[in-house]
Amino acid sequence: LADNYGLRDVPEDGPALVRHPAIDAVIVASPDETHADLVLECITAGKPVLVEKPLAGSVQGCGEIMLAEQKKGKRLVQVAYMRRFDPGYLAMRQAVVDASYGLPLFLHCIHRNAVAPHFMTSDLVITNSVVHEIDVGRFLLGCEFVSALVVSPRASSKAPSRQPQFVVLESASGVVMDVEAFVDAQYGYEVRAELVCEEGTVSLAPAPPVTLRHANRDGIVVEPIWLARFRDAYGGLLQAWTSAVTEGRNCGSSAWDGYAATRTADACLEAARSGARVAIELERKPAFYD
Numbered sequence: 001l002a003d004n005y006g007l008r009d010v011p012e013d014g015p016a017l018v019r020h021p022a023i024d025a026v027i028v029a030s031p032d033e034t035h036a037d038l039v040l041e042c043i044t045a046g047k048p049v050l051v052e053k054p055l056a057g058s059v060q061g062c063g064e065i066m067l068a069e070q071k072k073g074k075r076l077v078q079v080a081y082m083r084r085f086d087p088g089y090l091a092m093r094q095a096v097v098d099a100s101y102g103l104p105l106f107l108h109c110i111h112r113n114a115v116a117p118h119f120m121t122s123d124l125v126i127t128n129s130v131v132h133e134i135d136v137g138r139f140l141l142g143c144e145f146v147s148a149l150v151v152s153p154r155a156s157s158k159a160p161s162r163q164p165q166f167v168v169l170e171s172a173s174g175v176v177m178d179v180e181a182f183v184d185a186q187y188g189y190e191v192r193a194e195l196v197c198e199e200g201t202v203s204l205a206p207a208p209p210v211t212l213r214h215a216n217r218d219g220i221v222v223e224p225i226w227l228a229r230f231r232d233a234y235g236g237l238l239q240a241w242t243s244a245v246t247e248g249r250n251c252g253s254s255a256w257d258g259y260a261a262t263r264t265a266d267a268c269l270e271a272a273r274s275g276a277r278v279a280i281e282l283e284r285k286p287a288f289y290d
C-alpha cells in the first residue's frame with residue numbers, strides 16, 4: 001500500500017506509523033489485543049481512527065480511551081461495527097424510528113459461521129461474534145440493554161470444545177432480543193434478524209440477488225464468510241468514515257458505543273458462567289458522546 005502511494009521508509013512499528021507525518025487518519029485492523037494501545041496513540045497524535053471491534057479488551061481499557069478522547073477535547077474514535085451501515089439493518093432501524101408497525105416487542109437473531117477460527121472459544125463466541133448483535137441491537141432499539149441471560153446446548157461434535165450460545169437480552173425500553181450464536185454451522189455463513197412489532201414484523205431478506213433451481217433443488221447461495229455477506233456494509237462503513245473525517249464530523253459507533261458493547265458482553269459472559277440473569281449497569285454517559 002505504501003508503494004502504491006509513494007511512501008518511502010515506512011516504519012514497521014505501529015505507533016511510529018501512527019505518528020508518521022504522511023498519515024492523516026488510521027484504520028486499526030490488527031489483532032484484537034493491539035487495538036487499545038494503537039487507538040490511544042491515535043488520540044495522542046490527534047488523528048481520527050476507525051478501529052475494528054473490540055475497542056479494547058476490557059471495560060477498563062474502553063474507559064481509558066474515553067477519558068483520553070475527552071481530555072483531547074475532540075471526538076476521534078469510531079468503532080467499526082459495520083452492521084449499522086448494512087442496508088437491511090438501516091431499513092429495520094427506519095421502521096422503528098417511524099413506528100411503521102407499532103412498538104417493537106422482540107428482536108430474534110441468528111448468527112452462524114460455517115467454521116470458526118482456531119482461536120475461537122465459547123467466551124469469544126460472545127465477545128467476538130454476539131457483540132455484533134449487541135451493538136446493532138442498541139442501534140435499532142435506541143437504548144441500552146439492562147439484563148442478560150445465557151443458556152448453551154451441548155457442543156457440536158464438529159467442535160467439541162466450543163459451545164453454541166443462546167443469549168437473551170432485555171432492553172431498557174422493554175424489548176427482548178435473543179441471539180442464537182453457532183460458529184460451527186458447516187453449511188455457510190448466515191445472519192438473520194426479525195423485529196417483531198405490535199402490528200407487523202420486519203426481517204432481513206436473504207442477501208443473495210438471485211434464487212437458484214437445479215437438479216430438483218430450489219434455493220439461494222449461502223455465503224461462506226461474513227466479508228461477502230456484509231460487502232455493502234463494509235463499503236458503506238468505510239465511505240461514511242472517510243467522508244466524516246474529511247468533513248470533520250462523527251458517524252457510526254463512538255468510543256461510548258464500544259464501551260457499552262464491551263460492558264454488555266461482559267455481563268453475557270457472567271450470565272453464561274452463573275446460569276443466572278445478570279443486571280447490566282453502565283457508567284453515566286458523558287455529554288461528550290451525545
Ligand code: ISE
Pocket residue numbers: 113128129132183226
Ligand atoms: C468475526 O470477527 C466478525 O466480525 C464477523 O462479522 C462475525 O460474524 C464472526 O462471527 C466473527 O468471528
